[in-house]
Amino acid sequence: MKLYTALYAEFIGTFAMVFCGTAAMAVNETTGKVAHEGVAITWGLIVMVMIYAFGSQSGAHFNPAVTTAFALAKRFHWKKVPAYLITQTAAAVAASLAVKTIIPQSKILGATIPSIPYESAFWLEFLLSFFLMIVILHISTGSKEIGPVAGLAVGSVILLEAMFAGPLTNASMNPARSFGPALVGNHWDPMWLYLTAPFAGMALAVVLFNYFVTLDDGN
Numbered sequence: 110m111k112l113y114t115a116l117y118a119e120f121i122g123t124f125a126m127v128f129c130g131t132a133a134m135a136v137n138e139t140t141g142k143v144a145h146e147g148v149a150i151t152w153g154l155i156v157m158v159m160i161y162a163f164g165s166q167s168g169a170h171f172n173p174a175v176t177t178a179f180a181l182a183k184r185f186h187w188k189k190v191p192a193y194l195i196t197q198t199a200a201a202v203a204a205s206l207a208v209k210t211i212i213p214q215s216k217i218l219g220a221t222i223p224s225i226p227y228e229s230a231f232w233l234e235f236l237l238s239f240f241l242m243i244v245i246l247h248i249s250t251g252s253k254e255i256g257p258v259a260g261l262a263v264g265s266v267i268l269l270e271a272m273f274a275g276p277l278t279n280a281s282m283n284p285a286r287s288f289g290p291a292l293v294g295n296h297w298d299p300m301w302l303y304l305t306a307p308f309a310g311m312a313l314a315v316v317l318f319n320y321f322v323t324l325d326d327g328n
């Protein structure tokens with residue numbers, strides 16, 4: 110697959126994910142008609158649909174931390190990482206600009222703003238990211254790459270994590286998803302935790318997966 114095709118897929122997929130998810134949050138903020146459950150379902154469904162739509166073109170990362178984790182796991186070429194990260198971030202910013210244009214009365218624009226102490230928020234985002242990546246690594250192994258399993262599994266994890274952790278940290282697990290609304294809406298505090306916890310949590314998932322799954326395969 111040519112790189113420009115993969116970047117096209119990453120841009121559209123990331124844009125759709127961030128736009129639909131943060132738009133649901135903005136609609137709920139301004140009208141109260143979506144509710145927390147609706148927001149969580151929106152995030153899970155849009156991720157599932159975009160994986161099915163673009164998985165064969167780009168791997169459907171839609172997340173700088175996922176791309177970096179795949180590179181650490183030696184499943185993705187490091188030379189492609191910068192292009193993926195730039196594309197994902199640009200798509201998230203574009204999506205936030207679209208939300209601001211369509212729903213100008215929203216003050217938050219779906220930004221990730223924790224309701225718990227920042228240290229607790231960091232560790233929650235770390236664990237959420239770890240769980241997401243460990244599922245991705247296992248579900249993309251061997252024959253499980255084929256068929257309807259990947260999109261449903263990953264979408265379900267995101268829905269579940271958004272359902273219980275959304276009220277606490279907005280369940281980002283994605284630096285680009287957090288950066289877009291922060292830049293467009295000028296909500297920078299505490300951006301540091303959303304730019305570090307996903308990378309750290311997913312890196313740990315790669316380390317544990319490589320150790321235990323390789324050890325198991327050797328037996």
